Amino acid sequence: xxVASDGGVPSGPAAxxxxxxxxxxxxxxxxxxxxxxxxxxxLVPMAIMFVFSFWRTNNDFVVVPEWNLGNxxxxxxxxxxxxxxxxxxIMAGLVTVAALAIGLPFAYFLVRYTGKLTQRVILLxxxxxxxxxxxxxxxxxxAILGEHGALNQILQAIGxxxxxxxxxxxxxxxxxxxxxxxxxxxxxxxxxxxxEKFDFTQLNAAQDLGARPDQAFRHIxxxxxxxxxxxxxxxVFIPILGEFLxxxxxxxxxxxxIANLVxxxxxxxxxxxxxxxxxxxxxxxxxxxxxxxxxxxxxxVVTSG
Amino acid sequence: xxxxxxxLGRREFLRLAGAVGATAGLGAFLAACGASGATATPxxxxxxxxxxxxxxxxxxxxxxxxxxxxxxxxxxxxxxxxDKIAADIGIKANITSFSDDIDAYTKVQQVGGQIDLVxxxxxxxxxxxxxxxxxxxxxxxxxxxxxxxxxxREFSIWTSPAGYLGYPNGWAPxxxxxxxxxxxPGADSWQLLLDPKYKxxxxxxxxxxxxMAYMGKAAGVKDPYNMTDAEVAQAKALLVQLKPNILRLAxxxxxxxxxxxxxxxxxxxxxxxxxxxxMDQGGPKLTTFTPKEGSIGWMDAEMLVHGGANNxxxxxxxxxxxxxxxxxxxxxxxxxPLFSEAAYKLxxxxxxQELADHLLFNKPETVNTMTLKGPGTSTQAAIxxxxxxxxx
Numbered sequence: 001x002x003v004a005s006d007g008g009v010p011s012g013p014a015a016x017x018x019x020x021x022x023x024x025x026x027x028x029x030x031x032x033x034x035x036x037x038x039x040x041x042x043l044v045p046m047a048i049m050f051v052f053s054f055w056r057t058n059n060d061f062v063v064v065p066e067w068n069l070g071n072x073x074x075x076x077x078x079x080x081x082x083x084x085x086x087x088x089x090i091m092a093g094l095v096t097v098a099a100l101a102i103g104l105p106f107a108y109f110l111v112r113y114t115g116k117l118t119q120r121v122i123l124l125x126x127x128x129x130x131x132x133x134x135x136x137x138x139x140x141x142x143a144i145l146g147e148h149g150a151l152n153q154i155l156q157a158i159g160x161x162x163x164x165x166x167x168x169x170x171x172x173x174x175x176x177x178x179x180x181x182x183x184x185x186x187x188x189x190x191x192x193x194x195x196e197k198f199d200f201t202q203l204n205a206a207q208d209l210g211a212r213p214d215q216a217f218r219h220i221x222x223x224x225x226x227x228x229x230x231x232x233x234x235x236v237f238i239p240i241l242g243e244f245l246x247x248x249x250x251x252x253x254x255x256x257x258i259a260n261l262v263x264x265x266x267x268x269x270x271x272x273x274x275x276x277x278x279x280x281x282x283x284x285x286x287x288x289x290x291x292x293x294x295x296x297x298x299x300x301v302v303t304s305g
Numbered sequence: 306x307x308x309x310x311x312x313l314g315r316r317e318f319l320r321l322a323g324a325v326g327a328t329a330g331l332g333a334f335l336a337a338c339g340a341s342g343a344t345a346t347p348x349x350x351x352x353x354x355x356x357x358x359x360x361x362x363x364x365x366x367x368x369x370x371x372x373x374x375x376x377x378x379x380x381x382x383x384x385x386x387x388d389k390i391a392a393d394i395g396i397k398a399n400i401t402s403f404s405d406d407i408d409a410y411t412k413v414q415q416v417g418g419q420i421d422l423v424x425x426x427x428x429x430x431x432x433x434x435x436x437x438x439x440x441x442x443x444x445x446x447x448x449x450x451x452x453x454x455x456x457x458r459e460f461s462i463w464t465s466p467a468g469y470l471g472y473p474n475g476w477a478p479x480x481x482x483x484x485x486x487x488x489x490p491g492a493d494s495w496q497l498l499l500d501p502k503y504k505x506x507x508x509x510x511x512x513x514x515x516x517m518a519y520m521g522k523a524a525g526v527k528d529p530y531n532m533t534d535a536e537v538a539q540a541k542a543l544l545v546q547l548k549p550n551i552l553r554l555a556x557x558x559x560x561x562x563x564x565x566x567x568x569x570x571x572x573x574x575x576x577x578x579x580x581x582x583x584m585d586q587g588g589p590k591l592t593t594f595t596p597k598e599g600s601i602g603w604m605d606a607e608m609l610v611h612g613g614a615n616n617x618x619x620x621x622x623x624x625x626x627x628x629x630x631x632x633x634x635x636x637x638x639x640x641x642p643l644f645s646e647a648a649y650k651l652x653x654x655x656x657x658q659e660l661a662d663h664l665l666f667n668k669p670e671t672v673n674t675m676t677l678k679g680p681g682t683s684t685q686a687a688i689x690x691x692x693x694x695x696x697x
Contacts, residue, residue, distance in 0.1 A: 059682045060436075061407065078689070080696035087697045147569045169569070170505070170553040248511065253551035253695060261692045264513045269407050270685050 046282070053276035061269040071276030081261060081277065085284075088257040091172070092240035095179045099187035099236045100229065102180070107191040112200055123192065126185045138178060138249045145174045145250060170252030178250050179240060187232035194228020230292060238285055370395030373421040373615035373622065376409050378402065380639040381424055381474060381607070386631050396622045398422075405512075406678070413438050418612030422619055426603040428530075428679020430463055430471045439608040440616075441468035447620060449627045452647035454669045462677070463606065471606025472623055473644040477577035478602035478675045479519055482593040487571040495523030495596045497572060499546045507547070508561050508570040511554035513691035514684055518601050519574065520544050522676065529601065530681025537683060541690040548694055558582075565591065578640035578664050602675030604644075633657075642666040 053071055058064050075081045110119050129137060144150045145168040152164040168174040198221065206216035222229075244259035251257075258281060265274035375382075375398040382400065391397045401420075403409045406429045413423055413433070425433060433439045444450045444458055450472070457473040464470070481497060488503070498507055509516055514530070520540040521529030532540065552570050555561045558579055564570035565580075566588030573579075580591040609619055625631075629647035636643055636652065642665050652661045665671055681687075 057685065059680075059684075061410070061680070061684075074689070078693060080693045084696040146567070148567050166505070248554070248556055252505070252553050253548050256695050256697070261696050264688050264692055265685075267405070267408075268514055268684055268688055269411055270688060273685065273688075 049275040050279055052272050053279045055272045057270045057272045063272050071273050072280065074273070075277060075280050081258070084256060084261055085258045085281075088241060088243075088259075091176065091179070091257060092237045094176060095183060095240055096187075096233055096237045098176075098180045099184045100191075100232060102184055103187040103191050103232065104229075107188055107195050110192060111195040111198070123189075126188055130185070134182070135245065135249075137182070138246050141174070141178045141181070141250050145169060145177070170250065170255070172251070172255050175247050175251045175255050175257075178246050179243065182246065183236040183240065186235040190232040190235055191225065191228045194225040194231070198224055234289075234292070238288070241281055241285060368394060368621045369617050371615060371618055372397040372399050373613070373618045374399045374401070374419060375422045375424075376401050376403055376412060376420045377422070377424040377607075378605075380635070380641075381605075382626075383635060383638055386626070386634065390622070390625050394621060394625055396618050396625075398622070407680070410438075410680075413610060418610060418614050420610045421613035421615045422622075423608050423610055424474065424605055425471070425608060426605045426679070427677035428462060430606050430608060431465075432680050433608060434465060434470050438611055439470065440611050441465045441470055442609055442620075444469035444472065447472070447624055447627070449624050452627070452629050452632075452645050454644055454646045456669050456672075457644035460604075460672075471608040472627065474605045474607060475639075475641050475643040476602065476604035476669070476672050477641045478595055478600045478671065479515070479574055480577055480580075480593050480595050480600065481572065482565070482575050482580045482583075482591045483572045484565065484568070484589045485592050486589060488592075490592060493594055493597045495519065495543075495598055498523075498550060498574070499543065501549070503550050503572055505550065505552045506571040507550040508552055508555050508564045508573040509547075510558075510561065510574065511556050513688045514681075515601065515678075516574075517541075517544065517683075517687035517691055518676070518678075520547070522596070522599050522601060525598065528681075529676060530679055530683065532681075532683040532686065534686065537686045537690050540687075541694060544691070544694045554695070562586065562588075565589070576641060578642075581640050581660070581664070600675055601678060602672065603678040604672050636661070636664075636666065640664060642669065644669055 052063050054067050054069070055063050055065050056068060056070065075085075110122060114122070142149070146152075147164045147166075147169050149169075151168065152161070155161045155165065168177065202220050202224075203213075203216045206220045207213065211219070240257075242259050243257055244263050247255045247257050247260055258277070262274050262277045262281070265271075265277070373396070377400060379402055382398070387398060387400075401412075403412065406426050409423055409425055410429065410433070413420055414436070417438070423433075423439070430439075434441065450458060453473060458469070460473070463473075481492070481495070483492065483497065487506070488497070497503075498509075517532075517537070517540050518529035520543045521532055521536060523543050524536070524539040526532055526536045526540065529536075529540070550572075552564065553560070555564065555573075558576065561570070561573050561575060562579055562582045565573055565583045566586050568589070575593070577593075580593045583589070583591055607623065609616055613619070627645065629645055629651045632643050632645040632648035633651045633655070636648060637657070640660075642661075649661055649666045652658065652666065661667065
């Protein structure tokens with residue numbers, strides 16, 4: 001608020017005056033809890049991890065400040081970490097593609113061809129599994145994918161196979177299926193939110209002007225739901241880089257992802273060594289975000305509302 | 306490792322839940338009648354693990370009451386017991402579970418005397434003492450200690466000039482169990498795990514340091530928690546052979562039991578007693594053996610945390626908690642040998658000698674043949690080797 005001085009020149013409260021500080025503090029007050037969470041539960045731990053990653057753990061399980069790059073060198077020198085990380089990226093990529101491939105047509109169908117009530121019911125059905133713990137849902141897949149699980153029993157019962165399928169039994173395909181199941185709802189909800197705002201008459205207009213359906217899809221629909229697609233990719237791809245529970249529960253000896261290897265260090269109090277691997281993953285995620293931002297104009301995700 | 310088989314099977318869970326319910330109902334009834342629960346009922350049958358009538362001497366002597374903090378595994382106590390102890394002597398435990406020895410070590414190091422009593426395995430016990438995290442005590446000052454096998458009061462690794470370092474609880478070696486319907490009988494060596502005939506039929510626990518330790522034993526390493534680089538390489542070479550045979554790395558014992566029960570796995574490394582859990586749950590009859598090359602194992606103890614804020618409650622609590630009735634009931638729930646000779650005799654009286662002998666309850670000296678679990682100098686190298694094998 002500005003006030004007129006005696007000379008008629010408007011003037012605000014002097015910068016640094018006590019009333020100005022109080023006002024600014026008052027405006028910032030609601031943000032303080034969030035800032036505190038960000039600072040103390042994210043930035044400070046990350047900073048500690050970052051420092052630890054350059055130290056080492058001694059035989060008494062104590063992290064000692066002996067600066068070295070050995071923990072980082074391990075990732076690049078011992079091939080298993082790089083290979084497992086690449087495998088993790090491939091798994092995350094495949095699951096993201098699968099979630100989009102399933103989610104986009106489904107969301108399109110929901111928004112375009114069903115009424116609001118049906119949409120709400122179906123979306124509720126998509127969300128309902130979240131009411132059950134992640135752990136329970138993944139454990140349930142053991143009973144489906146196992147050698148004597150529901151999938152093999154059904155396939156045997158209808159005569160499709162004679163001996164149980166082995167490919168889903170504690171192996172990578174099983175991990176892929178379960179991760180797709182777990183993360184598909186995130187992709188669907190992001191895509192649905194984006195498609196819901198799309199004006200479908202634009203597709204008709206494009207076709208009236210001579211565009212084929214696939215051209216209308218590529219040139220009219222996709223650009224306008226880009227923000228939803230990017231959000232879906234971020235929601236699916238990035239969490240999978242830190243997935244360890246699903247590979248532990250439905251994966252076998254061949255199915256470790258990079259987080260499983262990190263965890264093996266952390267749960268045995270080898271914090272410095274685990275921290276370095278975790279920092280590498282975090283750095284990679286940051287790099288991905290930068291690439292996303294530059295190549296796909298991620299700010300649209302925010303600004304398009 | 307010790308945590309792996311410390312999970313209740315469904316049957317035991319139901320049995321325990323029934324016992325808890327029965328105890329709660331009985332307690333409510335006695336309270337309503339104004340009667341003391343301490344000596345109102347005779348010792349319970351083994352099928353209902355509620356140690357009634359335990360510790361009459363402790364109950365008769367007024368002592369301190371209150372709540373202490375106990376960091377322990379889930380198989381060191383059961384709810385019916387804790388409820389009864391609280392009712393009898395007014396001591397309650399605020400119990401926190403942990404996953405493994407190193408987890409408890411980290412927690413006690415961080416919070417110190419906020420914990421009063423902590424359970425740990427074998428060589429972790431003197432390790433705690435060396436780091437001044439626990440206090441030694443005169444074990445013979447506890448009357449209940451006379452119920453222990455004498456060998457359990459004399460373990461050199463748990464003896465210090467200041468006294469004994471922990472109250473002995475239970476023990477078990479890591480063994481191999483197999484389904485003779487699918488596996489050629491007569492195996493007596495770790496080599497069974499490596500036989501290419503059993504591709505994707507073996508379950509081992511998801512515990513890098515322990516798996517590397519018993520691969521070390523298989524390779525003839527004497528001290529598998531303190532391996533040299535060459536010994537780590539030997540153990541790793543065997544792990545490479547083992548990998549194709551592994552169906553899964555089981556996060557906990559219940560997963561191993563389930564895989565054996567439903568026939569997905571034919572061979573598994575287990576804590577002593579897990580085979581009976583498989584059979585109890587309707588699984589196949591298994592054959593179990595301790596490998597001839599030797600095995601690793603654990604024996605655990607309750608330790609008094611240095612500076613514990615409620616340590617005045619610990620001796621009165623142990624005096625009751627370690628009574629044979631409670632220990633025997635605990636055995637029936639968790640199926641691994643404990644160090645109480647009086648509990649073994651009680652089990653015989655209850656008609657459970659066959660089970661107790663099968664689980665070596667009468668042979669506590671067996672612990673002297675095991676390589677005991679403990680902190681080692683090759684932990685990091687073991688994890689690195691494990692990761693190298695199980696990574697891509």
